[in-house]
Amino acid sequence: MSLIEQINSEKLPKHIAIIMDGNGRWAKQKGMLRAFGHENGAKSVRTTVETCARLGVGHLTLYAFSTENWNRPKLEVEMLMKLLINSLKNEVKTLSKNNIRLNAIGNLDRLPKSAKKELLEVIEATKNNDRMVLTLALSYGSQEEIISAVKAIAVKVKNNIISTDAIDESIINQHLYTQNLPNVDLLIRTSGEQRISNFLLWQIAYAELYFTPVLWPDFNDEDLYAAIVSYQNRERRFGKTSDQIK
Template structure:
């Protein structure tokens, strides 16, 4: 029996998020420049997106570029932006063919105008697709997201649009970039690093975390299956006891 056959399709994470880490280290191991690692990482993106859609996962969010990534060498940042544009153009047909809707979160205004244009065009052309929502986190930082939400909510309180007494988790959710997405059920990070790196800090409060030594360009279907199987073996209690869950 294959790994895929052992997956319970009735117990899939409704929202899977991935920190795609290890492109640079993969390239270094091959004696190549970091840009080649990022290029090879796009192949794993395609494999992961298509596999998730086929399994029936409803929401997939990929950490594509963080607010801190601007601090990387200029050439690497330029390469990442060019890859974003070329990948969007190349994968539009795949997204439409697989009935996948593209979404994005983050402060997009800092992205190059050409990248913004291509991104918004693909979002528009896939907006009626219903099989899965693919969200790209671009120029995204969880602290910036929460800070932005606090400012907007504070302004609404100041202008008597909402009462301070009505502020609860749902109000905060409504002012996050992810307002139309459910909380993350499973978070995967590749490359052996065991940290969250400012990614979806609010949304992963009760997520199952899965860390793998596999570098992102080497991440394939079997690696995804292993993560999902690990998720399905866990008991999600949300603060309750095992007896209460049963």
């Protein structure tokens, strides 16, 4: 039985998040510049987005650029921003054709004006699409996100808008970048690295983690199917016992 035949459409993860890792190593293996890896990684983005939408996944979040990525060489950062702009321009028709809504999380004010402008235009153009929500984590860091949420809540407590006794999980969720997104069910990381890298630390509290040695530019439909099959074969207990779940 093929991998896609093993997927139970009634047990799909509602929210898949992916740490797209390995572009640079993929290019190095081929004796090419890192830019070549990023360009080919963009092709894997399109394939993954279209496949998730076709399967019926409701939310897909991609770790596109972290707060730490600003520390990379200036030329590489500039190239990544240009690639972002070009990808957004090229993919807006594809997103609309597939009825996919674009969303973005992170400190977007740090993006170059041209990149932020293009991003907001595509978000506006796709705002009524309802087949799947594609979220790009740009200039995103989970620790920064949580600090921002804590500060916002502290101001409301100081101004007697909310009391400290009222602070619970839902209050914190309301102040995160992901306030309109469900928690992550399946987190995928490519390239063989087995760490979270400051990505959605709060939102993956009970996510299933899937690590694959495949470098991101080589990640294809079969690799995505394998991750979903692995997810569906796991028992998600959320702190309960197996007997309670059954």
